[in-house]
Amino acid sequence: MEKGRLFVVSGPSGVGKGAICHRLIKDRDLRFSVSMTTRKPREGEKHGEDYYFISHEEFQEIRNANGFLEHAEVYGNFYGTPCLEIQKTLSSGKDVLLDIDTQGALNVKKFCSEAIFIFILPPSKEELKRRIKARGTETEESLKTRLSAAINEISFLGNYDYCVVNDDLDIAAAQAGAIIEAERVRVSDDAEEVNAIIEKYKEGM
Ligand code: 5GP
Numbered sequence: 001m002e003k004g005r006l007f008v009v010s011g012p013s014g015v016g017k018g019a020i021c022h023r024l025i026k027d028r029d030l031r032f033s034v035s036m037t038t039r040k041p042r043e044g045e046k047h048g049e050d051y052y053f054i055s056h057e058e059f060q061e062i063r064n065a066n067g068f069l070e071h072a073e074v075y076g077n078f079y080g081t082p083c084l085e086i087q088k089t090l091s092s093g094k095d096v097l098l099d100i101d102t103q104g105a106l107n108v109k110k111f112c113s114e115a116i117f118i119f120i121l122p123p124s125k126e127e128l129k130r131r132i133k134a135r136g137t138e139t140e141e142s143l144k145t146r147l148s149a150a151i152n153e154i155s156f157l158g159n160y161d162y163c164v165v166n167d168d169l170d171i172a173a174a175q176a177g178a179i180i181e182a183e184r185v186r187v188s189d190d191a192e193e194v195n196a197i198i199e200k201y202k203e204g205m
Helices: 017-027 056-064 083-091 102-111 125-134 140-154 169-184 191-202
Strands: 006-010 030-032 035-037 051-053 068-074 077-082 095-099 116-121 162-165
Touching: 006 017, 006 102, 006 169, 017 030, 017 095, 017 169, 035 056, 056 068, 056 077, 068 083, 068 102, 077 083, 077 102, 083 095, 095 102, 116 169, 125 140, 162 169
Parallel strands: 006 095, 006 116, 030 095, 035 051, 116 162
Antiparallel strands: 035 077, 068 077
């Protein structure tokens, strides 16, 4: 059976990454990898759906047991991608979507170079500022921190395969969806796999 593909989505906070990922999960037959985090749940977030909310001790234990595909500290909280479920899903032929920061994405790239990396950009710096502010929880100080963290995230753009500008959510989600569909019909780099397809057409000739 063909293995599933691993899609990695990153982008600065406030760019609308979460909304794009939700659309992709709903419309494109992808499995979302639920991360583990030590951060406290925000209102409306569900354990096991948005994240697995765990203690520092639990995080440490899983990390020591090499249970994470990658992990990173983001804004003082720890986040990790549990490996077991991803491996099972990929082996069953299903595609998986990761929503992780650029540090995590670079780590995934080290040992999974065939993963597909998609970066979500805001239409402008001014719009990014406006969106971070609109989240409501930001003081002038934390706005500055978030904004400079966002610019730092954007500086890793060159490591990604695709870049989608989220000006209009419908258009951005359609573009990200088109990337996923295009990757699904890409001719494999594996010569054996390609030959097996060709042989099927030659059979009985
Ligand atoms: P938030 O706390 O706002 O949900 O997420 C903060 C940042 O952490 C986002 O950039 C998100 O993509 C990233 N993130 C979420 N889960 C993981 C993970 O498992 N690994 C890494 N490296 N980053 C993650």
